[in-house]
Amino acid sequence: MEKEFKRIGTHDGKFHADEVMATAILNTIFIPELTRTRNKKILDGLDIVYDVHGGELDHHGIDKVLRENGIPFSSCGLVWHKFGKDVVRFKDDALNEQEIDEVFNFVDRSLIEGIDALDNGIWIDKPQIPLMNISSILSGFNPVWYEENNEHEYFNKAVEFATSILNNKINFKISVLKAKEKVVKAYETREIPEVLIMDTYCPYIEALKEVDTNEEILFVIFKSKTNYKLQTIRGKDKEDKKKLPKAWLGKQDEELAKVTGVKDATFCHTGRFIAVADSLEGIKKLAQLAINEPYERETMTNKIIKFARKLFTKK
Numbered sequence: 001m002e003k004e005f006k007r008i009g010t011h012d013g014k015f016h017a018d019e020v021m022a023t024a025i026l027n028t029i030f031i032p033e034l035t036r037t038r039n040k041k042i043l044d045g046l047d048i049v050y051d052v053h054g055g056e057l058d059h060h061g062i063d064k065v066l067r068e069n070g071i072p073f074s075s076c077g078l079v080w081h082k083f084g085k086d087v088v089r090f091k092d093d094a095l096n097e098q099e100i101d102e103v104f105n106f107v108d109r110s111l112i113e114g115i116d117a118l119d120n121g122i123w124i125d126k127p128q129i130p131l132m133n134i135s136s137i138l139s140g141f142n143p144v145w146y147e148e149n150n151e152h153e154y155f156n157k158a159v160e161f162a163t164s165i166l167n168n169k170i171n172f173k174i175s176v177l178k179a180k181e182k183v184v185k186a187y188e189t190r191e192i193p194e195v196l197i198m199d200t201y202c203p204y205i206e207a208l209k210e211v212d213t214n215e216e217i218l219f220v221i222f223k224s225k226t227n228y229k230l231q232t233i234r235g236k237d238k239e240d241k242k243k244l245p246k247a248w249l250g251k252q253d254e255e256l257a258k259v260t261g262v263k264d265a266t267f268c269h270t271g272r273f274i275a276v277a278d279s280l281e282g283i284k285k286l287a288q289l290a291i292n293e294p295y296e297r298e299t300m301t302n303k304i305i306k307f308a309r310k311l312f313t314k315k
Contacts, residue, residue: 001090005031009043010075011052012036014142015155017135017162018059018074018119019051021112023155024162025079026050028087036152051075057082059120067113074119080112091170099177106173111166138162176203183207187217195287198222201229208233218242219290221283227266228283230290232273243272245293262286 008026010019026032026048035042043053050057057078059065064072073081080087088095088103095103111134117124118135141158143149179202186196187208193216196208201222208217218241220231232240247259248268256265256275262285264278275290277283 001093003029003031003090005033006047007035007045008032008048008050009035009037009046009052010050011038012151013038015139015151015158016119017115017138018076020138020141020155020158021076021115021134021162021166022050022057022079023159024166025076025083025087027159027163028166029083029090036155050079064120067116071113071117071122072120074116076119077108077112077116080108084108084112087166088170091167092174095174095177099174102177103170103173107166107169111169134165172203176206179203180207180210184211187211192284192287192291194218194291195284196220196233197284215241219287221280221287223280227276227278228280230275230277230283230286240273242290242293242295244268244275244290246272246296248272248275260286260289262289 006026008023008030010023023032023034030048035046037043038052040053043049048057049055051060051074052058054061057075059072059074059078065078066072067077084104084107085100088100088107091103114124114133115135118133138158138161141154141161143151143154182198182202183196183204184207186198190196196204196217196219198204198220199222201224204220204222208220215235217233220233222229222231230244232243235241248256249272250268250270251259252267256268257263262277262282264282265275265286266278267276269275275283275286277286
């Protein structure tokens with residue numbers, strides 16, 4: 001696919017995440033000549049205008065265009081819904097229409113919708129520990145009030161950053177789709193019923209959920225550059241189905257080798273969700289030991305903590 005030349009325009013002055021990300025979207029499929037202005041005569045002569053001057057890609061009118069869940073679109077969502085599938089096609093023309101829809105919906109749900117909500121004054125996340133979100137990060141590229149600046153230069157920097165985020169999102173979902181065949185094959189040919197063994201790391205979680213309907217898999221093994229890793233699998237409750245043995249907790253090298261009897265065992269995380277060995281044979285032995293380890297009885301204290309977490313999360 002070849003990029004077309006388009007004259008695009010949005011407003012000047014202070015910028016927000018919605019028109020920044022909308023510009024990143026358009027840059028992906030067009031060779032753009034960007035004009036930032038509120039001059040209607042100039043905007044009327046452009047090919048695509050967004051977040052200003054009314055029209056289908058401006059969300060500032062009284063009659064908001066709403067998603068099915070009631071969240072109003074911002075210019076970002078309007079641009080994505082008009083051009084997003086073309087963006088995905090441009091990224092990988094080997095994808096079929098179902099895969100294009102999956103990538104489109106993933107990006108819409110995990111990136112675009114949040115920008116739409118925040119730009120329309122809907123606060124979407126109130127964690128106990130304050131977290132930065134993509135909207136605040138992109139708005140933070142605005143120059144401070146007390147210094148002389150070139151606002152267009154700062155806008156372009158924000159767009160460059162937004163483009164990286166957009167590309168990462170798209171590439172990740174495409175990589176998930178491309179990993180599915182590998183995950184299914186590893187599942188169907190596994191030698192240990194509770195373990196998925198991959199010859200290299202790939203995003204396996206989504207495909208594994210689809211194929212492992214009886215939730216048999218407790219651990220996954222994959223090869224990294226210099227060693228092999230054993231990692232726990234989370235269940236529907238988002239907790240590890242089975243943690244690695246308590247005796248391994250935080251141990252490394254000789255200490256871990258002594259506890260496990262596996263000579264090339266080198267590391268177990270204090271969270272008991274990942275362990276490392278130098279060889280495939282060694283990591284398989286660790287996996288079998290973890291499978292054979294009796295399940296831990298959940299204490300009343302742990303049950304209360306989990307219950308409290310669920311209550312807090314709902315609030």
